[in-house]
Amino acid sequence: MNSNEHTTLLQGSNQRKKSHPSLPQVLNTNKKKIVTMTCFIVILIMTFFIQMSDGSPFFHHNNTLHSNRKRNVIFFVTDGMGPASLSLTRSFRQFTEGLPINDTLNLDKHLIGNSRTRSSDSLVTDSAAGATAFSCALKTYNSAIGVNPYKQPCGTILEAAKLDGYLTGLVVTTRITDATPAAFSAHTDFRVQEDLIALHQIGEYPLGPVIDLMIGGGRTHFYPRSDSKHVYGTHGTRQDGRNLIDEVKSNGWQYVGNRDEFDQLKMGQNVSLPLLALMADFDIPFEIDRNSSIYPSLEEQTVTALNALNEASKDCDQGFFLMVEGSRIDHAGHQNDPAAQVREVLAFDRAFKAAMDFADNTDVETILISTSDHETGGLTVARQVTKEYPEYIWLPQVLANSSHSGEYTKNKIIEFSRNLKDDDVEDNIKEIIKFIKKEILERDLGILDYSQEDVEFLARAKTADVIQDKINDMISFRAQIGWTTHGHSAVDVNIYAYTNKKNTWYDILDHLQGNHENIEIGQYMSNYLNLDLGKVTAMINETKHSPELSVKDLEKGLIYDDYHHKLINNN
Template sequence: MSSSNKPLLAPDRPSSEHSFEMSASEEDTLLTGTRAREASPQRRSPFWREVGLFIWAVVATAAVIILGVLTQHRRETTPGDVGNKPSGKRNLVFMVSDGMGPASLSLTRSFRQYEGKLAIDDILQLDQHLIGQSRTRSSSSLVTDSAAGATAFSCGLKSYNGAISVLPDHTACGTVLEAAKKAGYLTGLVVTTDLTDATPAASLPIVVDLMLGGGRCHFLPNTTEGSCRKDTRDITKLAQEKYGWNYINDRAGFDKLKLGKDVKLPLLGLFAGSDIPYEIDRRNQNDIYPSLDEMARTALTALEAATKDSDKGFFLLIEGSRIDHAGHGNDPAAQVHEVLAYDKAFGSVLKFLAESKDEGVVVGTSDHETGGLSIARQNNPTYPEYLWYPEVLSKATHSAEHLGFELFDRAEAAKSTSEDIEKFVRNTLVKDGLGITDAKDDEIPSGRRSAGALTVHSGVDVNIYGSKGSEKLIGNHENTDVGKFLREYLDVDVEAITKELNKKSSAFGVASVGEGWTGPIPTEEEMLKAADHYDASLNHRRH
């Protein structure tokens, strides 16, 4: 007989203090009287799935972190993103600030802040787009001239001082402008010096659709007043009658262009006998000479309109040419106004690109620095008291060049005496022109402004400026890298132009061993003796 307190359905089994840990299968066995089969691997899989998912998540997270670190490192160490180049229609504006070094920007920034009563953090347009620096040496010297510097940009190759689109072995090199024209781009040049000067000359074969600048004397026959040609050829007439160019030579003709809204290409605009006057002087002659900014905006609008139905855009070179001349002339008052004019044009290009429906980029740099400009001087040899007075520059109303012309005219006057000239210098030139009322005979030229300079080129690195799309030029580069960027952005074949040029030169027998386009290959010593391109002749500069 069974005990009354013994469960009827429960079989006999030993009790255990751990009986609460009974598994579900054991419980089923006790309740049903049948023993469950051993759990299959499938029934145990949820646990292992969770383990696997956890391991996969850890590995994936680690991979993402590593990939992110590598990508960031690549961005920080690689000069640019190769994916930035557009695949379709594009426009390229290349701006050259001839002779402008880093000190020129410091000089101009301080001057602008003083004159405009601006805050110390109010900076130039250029300052906001600084991306790198360029090393400027040529193949023959640590200090380049404008010819070799321009060749580095146009050909993407080093050459010797004095060489324009010619290599050290005296063979010709194709230019990015030639290659762009052959690829179907429209091309343009805007300068404030002669169109035949070194920088534009390096890009000035018969492949330009628009040219605006100075240098009219080089196009007029020697029978014409203001000509600097040695023959009787009238290049302006030849361009119009034989090649269909439109020609303008004064402010009235320029104004009819309506800042590019009414332009027929090809167009040649020559607005001065030689260089367009320094901006400090031009601003008082605005009815005679257009500004760099006006010419740049005209070129941009005209080229965009002319390419609206084309699958190719345009390549435009804009040069702030006379920054270099101000450096040669050791004229900081002229220089700050030249840099400001260039900065304004740079801002207009940025505005144009932002509003254009086509892809585009602007890159700006200098071929070299001129003048070895230093800002401030130490007043006390034993105590670091430094002097730099931008207000002295703000008092100047004209460039030293303009004042020199006035002195030249006065000295040539038939009835001028030495006393008249001395009075003219003190009152008209020094007092009115430079704003100095207490000049002393023993003062050195840079004593008032507390700035020092040479009158030649220097070898310092120069700045590179760029808009979105110019990331490949971030950092420090050889000047030839700038030239290579130009051709890569436009996707043009400069090497093919070079081969074509040298093939033609061989066919015509103008390039043999030891001989080239312009005669025997110069020796290393001759390469170093490059003449300065700044011509101070008074015969044609004023017309």
């Protein structure tokens, strides 16, 4: 301390001595301080209870570990949707509906971070490993369903929630036995073991039934193969001869297999749990192709599930866990079909909004978390279509002109060709060319500037995949939309969230805002519901999970899945 600082301090001390107050002044001042402090404490206490009563945080605490309030978790998976999918769909919607540039999707308003997606054996994950990261909160190998890298079953959040008193549900637009729903409800070494996955889903494993509600496609894995038409359809694939639909019905399940029966559920107000609703033999058609008189939308499925689970849990101490998957965003990416892609994302966005509305109208603390297992297709919202420097443009009108997917129009061409009676190949080609021009390109796809070479190529294509790829490329090229792969990519995917309680919102941000590994999302949901995944893992270690059939025999059941059947050969 220098001399000036020392002098200043001494002067301050002397000054305080000279101005020392009298005793009455001290008492009066202290009285004012006491009153002020008392008022402050009262206000503090009142503020605390007011804030806590409406769900706002006064103290920033870890809500996931210190609350026993009744809770619901709605977990959304946008299979195959990357950030570019949102950009594509947002601009498409603005264009087709004449909206301003500041109009956004429902999801856009709730973006909080992004997720890294690698699996344990690859920088590029598949849906099985990606979904297992959410369900078991651990990394595993591509094609693994509810098992760790050593092919040992791992307890899932859905199983743990059921054992802890929560109701549980799965809603998808693909097969209910497909990778994402399977990863929450089954344990198999490979995703292609869908017959075994179906057994696990109806409760034929150590834990017994753990799913209260399933809505989706995939009827094929619930009834046996048959040469004649079966009451449930014509494409049963079960090789053990069992009819699981009849079995669950005899065990008290409510079964729904068509649109009329689904409508009788009255959006969840007329549901008897457990419910198995299988709306298609395979996948529910793309939204762009969906016949609403036959198939319910993802939004309708979601609302039905939410209402049913909410009604069934209203007098319970615990709420419910529901996983909803926008499944076929992934398929549109695999097929490089931008017209199908935007409709799938819009359909998912409507389902997400319906869940937000549900949360806003329930007194039960409810969180929504939405993310993707991975991105599919390497989508880019731009494409260089000339050798010259590229235009800075893409054309949503091309996607708007298209009223059907490449998958739908491919099948339409194949069916037309099969029905031709003429034995003369060239006469048949002429009929096919005429059909492709008028019915496919002009009517279904809105393409008028096709070349004769385009039409000839489609008419003479040797395989269904070649036809589909050509159709989707014709759309993508004209819209100037680019794709880098028919597989998955390693791009980070977005995380979205919503809740009806303010204190929970801060807790979600504490744990999921910013960039995270995908396993952190699974761990957060587990902590939020106070679940013990390790305890469940110990209970299921004897689960039958390894295949009894050869790889070749397993792949026979994948006649409808061209995207993932090769994964098993790498493990």
